[in-house]
Each structure stands twice: as structure tokens, then as C-alpha cells.
Amino acid sequence: MKKKIKLSRRTRGVKRSYITDIGIYFILLLFGLIMALPLVYAVCNSIKPLEEFFYFPPRLFVENPTTKNFKDLFRLMSNSWVPFGRYIFNTVFITAVGTAGHVIIASMCAFAMSKHKFPGQNLLFGMVVLSLMFSSAVTSIPNFLIFTKLGWIDSYKSIIIPAFSSSLGLYLMKQFMDQMVPDDILEAARIDGAKEIYVFWKIAMPMVKPAWLTLIMFSVQGLWGMGSSIYIRREDLKTVNYALSQIMNGGIARAGAAAAAQVLMMFVPVLIFIFTQSNIIETMSTSGMKD
Amino acid sequence: MSDKISKLLHEIKRNRKSYLFVAPYMILFFCFTALPVIISICLSFTSFNVLEKPVFIGIENYVRLFLADRIFIDAIGNTFIMAVIIGPVGYLICLFLAWMINELPRLWRTVLTLIFYAPALSGNVYFIFQYIFNNDSQGYMNALLIRYGIIQSPILWFENPTYMMPLIIGIALWTSVGTTFLSFIAGLQGIPSHLYEAAAIDGIKNRWQELWYVTLPSMKPQLMFGAVMSITGAFGVGSIVTALCKLPSTNYAAHTIFNHLEDYGGVRFEMGYASAIATILFLIMIGSNKLIQKVISKVGE
Numbered sequence A: 001m002k003k004k005i006k007l008s009r010r011t012r013g014v015k016r017s018y019i020t021d022i023g024i025y026f027i028l029l030l031f032g033l034i035m036a037l038p039l040v041y042a043v044c045n046s047i048k049p050l051e052e053f054f055y056f057p058p059r060l061f062v063e064n065p066t067t068k069n070f071k072d073l074f075r076l077m078s079n080s081w082v083p084f085g086r087y088i089f090n091t092v093f094i095t096a097v098g099t100a101g102h103v104i105i106a107s108m109c110a111f112a113m114s115k116h117k118f119p120g121q122n123l124l125f126g127m128v129v130l131s132l133m134f135s136s137a138v139t140s141i142p143n144f145l146i147f148t149k150l151g152w153i154d155s156y157k158s159i160i161i162p163a164f165s166s167s168l169g170l171y172l173m174k175q176f177m178d179q180m181v182p183d184d185i186l187e188a189a190r191i192d193g194a195k196e197i198y199v200f201w202k203i204a205m206p207m208v209k210p211a212w213l214t215l216i217m218f219s220v221q222g223l224w225g226m227g228s229s230i231y232i233r234r235e236d237l238k239t240v241n242y243a244l245s246q247i248m249n250g251g252i253a254r255a256g257a258a259a260a261a262q263v264l265m266m267f268v269p270v271l272i273f274i275f276t277q278s279n280i281i282e283t284m285s286t287s288g289m290k291d
Numbered sequence B: 001m002s003d004k005i006s007k008l009l010h011e012i013k014r015n016r017k018s019y020l021f022v023a024p025y026m027i028l029f030f031c032f033t034a035l036p037v038i039i040s041i042c043l044s045f046t047s048f049n050v051l052e053k054p055v056f057i058g059i060e061n062y063v064r065l066f067l068a069d070r071i072f073i074d075a076i077g078n079t080f081i082m083a084v085i086i087g088p089v090g091y092l093i094c095l096f097l098a099w100m101i102n103e104l105p106r107l108w109r110t111v112l113t114l115i116f117y118a119p120a121l122s123g124n125v126y127f128i129f130q131y132i133f134n135n136d137s138q139g140y141m142n143a144l145l146i147r148y149g150i151i152q153s154p155i156l157w158f159e160n161p162t163y164m165m166p167l168i169i170g171i172a173l174w175t176s177v178g179t180t181f182l183s184f185i186a187g188l189q190g191i192p193s194h195l196y197e198a199a200a201i202d203g204i205k206n207r208w209q210e211l212w213y214v215t216l217p218s219m220k221p222q223l224m225f226g227a228v229m230s231i232t233g234a235f236g237v238g239s240i241v242t243a244l245c246k247l248p249s250t251n252y253a254a255h256t257i258f259n260h261l262e263d264y265g266g267v268r269f270e271m272g273y274a275s276a277i278a279t280i281l282f283l284i285m286i287g288s289n290k291l292i293q294k295v296i297s298k299v300g301e
Helices: A018-046 A068-078 A084-115 A122-131 A136-150 A157-164 A167-180 A182-192 A196-207 A209-224 A242-246 A252-284 B001-014 B016-043 B060-068 B069-103 B106-121 B125-132 B140-147 B161-174 B179-189 B191-203 B207-218 B220-235 B237-243 B258-268 B271-296
Strands: none
Touching: A018 A068, A018 B069, A018 B106, A018 B161, A018 B237, A068 A084, A068 A242, A068 A252, A084 A122, A084 A157, A084 A167, A084 A196, A084 A209, A084 B016, A084 B207, A122 A167, A122 B016, A136 A157, A136 B016, A136 B258, A136 B271, A157 A209, A157 B016, A167 A209, A167 A252, A167 B016, A196 A209, A196 B016, A209 A252, A242 A252, A242 B125, A242 B220, A252 B001, A252 B106, A252 B125, A252 B179, B016 B179, B016 B271, B060 B069, B060 B271, B069 B106, B069 B125, B069 B161, B069 B179, B069 B220, B069 B271, B106 B125, B106 B179, B125 B140, B125 B161, B125 B237, B161 B237, B179 B220, B191 B207, B207 B220, B220 B271, B237 B258, B258 B271
């Protein structure tokens, strides 16, 4: 059956001194504050009334919280040339389709690479691992040319379809299947006459739920935060993050609305992470790379 | 020879089911990742403005980059400084934080993981710093410094070459607690406790020795994977530069190879030249990954 990794607190090997313990808590607290402060600042700004932005010196915390910024954001953007709802639709659409396609296609590929033996599989997986080592900036110019040839400029396709083949997802899924899906169960199903696609979808996939939750998380994280793309020029196909950068150019008068938009954008990945955290950690336990 | 080929063809036919499974992913991967790398390398030997056909010009682009492009040489320097700080420091912060929260009770660990990971989690959240380090006296940092009399007039944080690099490095470090961190948490939790008990009997005295002789060697695969993630992240710092300092940054003070690529590829449309920049970036990234993996394989020895 499925191997369960132990996530319990380990028993202590060597003695710890209390002074070091206190030191550790202090450093953690300090780091936590530094990491959280800018985020707290954004959340506070999003519920700050306009006049509090003009306090001197500016304050971090808010005195009279208001939801006005969120209303302003929607009013501001519904009067604009492209309605804000359209940006939201674009972001949601790109994220949903891109993520669904990525999880299915990468899992299928990972399944065959992990559980089948065929000529060339090590070469193919090696290429994917190599691609983890450089960023997409390297391929942006040829991709621009390829998309132009395919007629994908100013189309969702130029963002969604390459996102299907993100290499981190395939890597994590393959590593997880290697360790968490026992071959004999798959073999038993095959002997019973199950088709391979059934073995994949009905037997292997339910066993690797932590891995596909992780793929969903990373894919959403990447696509949701997508800003302006060089492949998309039409205003009505751009994303919320692009709109956000436009609002921010409006200066201090728009600071509240911009912070509101930022908080809305942060909300989705944070929420998903809260619900998937333990699954992601479980997946990462098999993420290791051999030298 | 032909015997070998026919045997291989037979093998491929026998395994066609496997190829059907990998085909959708691998075709896309080939079209949008592998092929573009090859195209980029080929284009780097041409002069190409998108409108006309590329013209082969040999290594002229590379000669121009290294001998005639002062800005590129500066960009290499900036990239190097940023990557050397952001990569290793970010990596060590991830390791340090993961190591410290590892022994906390479960609830605390979960909450702290969320807090530390949040900046990396929410995409372009570094835009916040545009407000914190705003140019005018309403900017949070300027207002504080003026209030306490440290400065007299507001500082143009993202336009003043003195402050750009340190700020960008700080912000990049803030967002660097990402996938690497999660991988380390998992790696630490997967170390069986009997290893620590055995080590204590063998005469390990304090937690530093324990870290070096037991913990790190046991999570070496995660250390490798984390390094790949951190290095790729460190070279991606150029996108923060463009977002906060604009392109190009004042006096090119925070200009990185990534920004140079953006400039020639996205603004000037000198695609051959930009491809040469992309190829160099590619080689630097692969090279530093391979180098760091060599270093990490020595951990605990």
C-alpha cells in the first residue's frame, strides 16, 4: 500500500540549551516580522480611508477601516475603457484552463516515465530536468517568433498552451509516483484486464493526490500572478495584474484602490496554499535530486 | 547497424502505448522549451529584425557584446553581484528558517510556513515596495526618515543609482523564500529520528555538529533540488528591476543580462543580438547550476 511518510516531531538526539532555544525563537520572530510587514502594510492600505494616506508621517495601521477602496476599485475600473470584470475574467480563464491542462498532460507523461520502460525515457526526463535550470526569459524570443507563425499573438493560447508543459510539475509528479505508487498494484490491475488509461486515471491518480494538488498550487501561482505578456497586446485580453500596474501609476490618490486590488490578488493563492500546505510538503519530500 | 535500428523500431512499436502517454506533454515541451533554445542559439549567429530574413554573420554578435557593448559588460557585473548575493543568501535563509521551524509544534510550523512563504506565493506582490519606497515625502520610508531628521528631502529610491542595487537585492531576498524552502521543510521532516539517536551515541556533541554530520547529508537530494530552484530564481531578479526601476534603470545602475535581453528583444527588435544575449544567459545559468551541484555533493564529507 501507499507508503506514509512520517511527519511527526523527531525525538531529540543531542541536548539543547535553553539559551539557544530562546535565541532561535527570537530570530524566528524577527524574520516573521520582516517577512510579514510589507504584506500587513498592503492589507492596511486596502482598508484605509483616503484622508489617512495624507497623514504626516504616514501610519502603518489604520484608524477608521473602510471598504470604500474596494468599491472605488470596481467603480474606477468599470468606467475605464476595458471593464475590470474583463481583466478578472481573463485571469480566471487563463488560470483555470492552463492549470487543468497542465495537471492532466503532465501527470500522463509522468505516469509513463515513472511506471513504463521504453527507449529514450531517460533522455526525455533528463531534458526536462535540464530545463528546470534556466528561466523562460531564455526562450522568449523564439517563442515570440513561433507564436507569430502559429497566429497565437493576441490569443489566450500563447499563455495557456505553453503553461501545459511547465517542467517543474512534471518533475515533481514523476518523483512522487516513483516512490508512492507501487508497481504490483498496477500490475494486478493489468492482469485483471484493465486498460492502461484506466490504470492511470482510476488507480495511479487517486494515489498521488498530494502531487496533483501541488501541481495545481504551483500552476495557479504562476498563472494567477501573470502580468503583462509580450505576446498579448490587445487591451481586452490583458490580466488583472497588468491592470493593477496601471492603477499604481495613478499615485497616492489611487493608493487605496491599488492596495485593494493587490489584496484581492493575494487572496486566491494564499487560500489555496492554506488548504494544500500539508499535501505540498508531502510532495516536496520526494522532490530530491540525485547528483 | 541496420539490425540495431530495426530492433529499436521494434522496441518503439512495442512501447507505443508509453509514447502515446508522453506525447502530449513532450510535443509541447519540445515546441515551446527545447526547440526555442536551439532556435535561439542559431539566431545568435545572425542579424535579424523580424521583418527581413535572418542574415548569417558568424560570431559578430558575440564580438559586439563583449568588445563594443559597455552596458552589457556592466550588466554582467550587476547580474553577477545580484546572483551571488541573492542565490546563496536566499538559499541559506531558506535552510535556516526550515531548520528552525522544524522542531516547533505542528500548528506553529504551519502558521510560520505560511508567513515565510507568503511573499513568494503571491506573484507580483513586490509592487508594494513601490509605495513603501515612494519618491515623494508621502512615501513611507521617506516620511519616516524625514520625521526623525535623518534626511532633509525625499530620496528617489528607485531612480538613485546608490540605492537601486541594495533595494532590489533586499526585495529579491524577501521573495526568495519559495519552493526551496518548502523542499527543505519536507527534507527535514523525512529524516528518521533513529539517525539522530545513533549520532548522539556516536558522540555528536551539539546541534551544529548534528546539522553538518547528520541533517544535511540526509537531505542532500533536497539540497540539490533547492539549489536549482534558488539559482533560477536569483537570475530572474531582472523582472523585479523592470517592475520597480523601469527599463532601462537610471544610468543602467541595476541593469542585468535579463534586462539587456528585454531591451534588445522586446524594445529594439534586434532579435539576432538579443538571441546572443539569451544564449549567454542560458550558458551562465546551466553552468552555475552544474558548478553548485558539484559543491553540494561535497556536503558532510
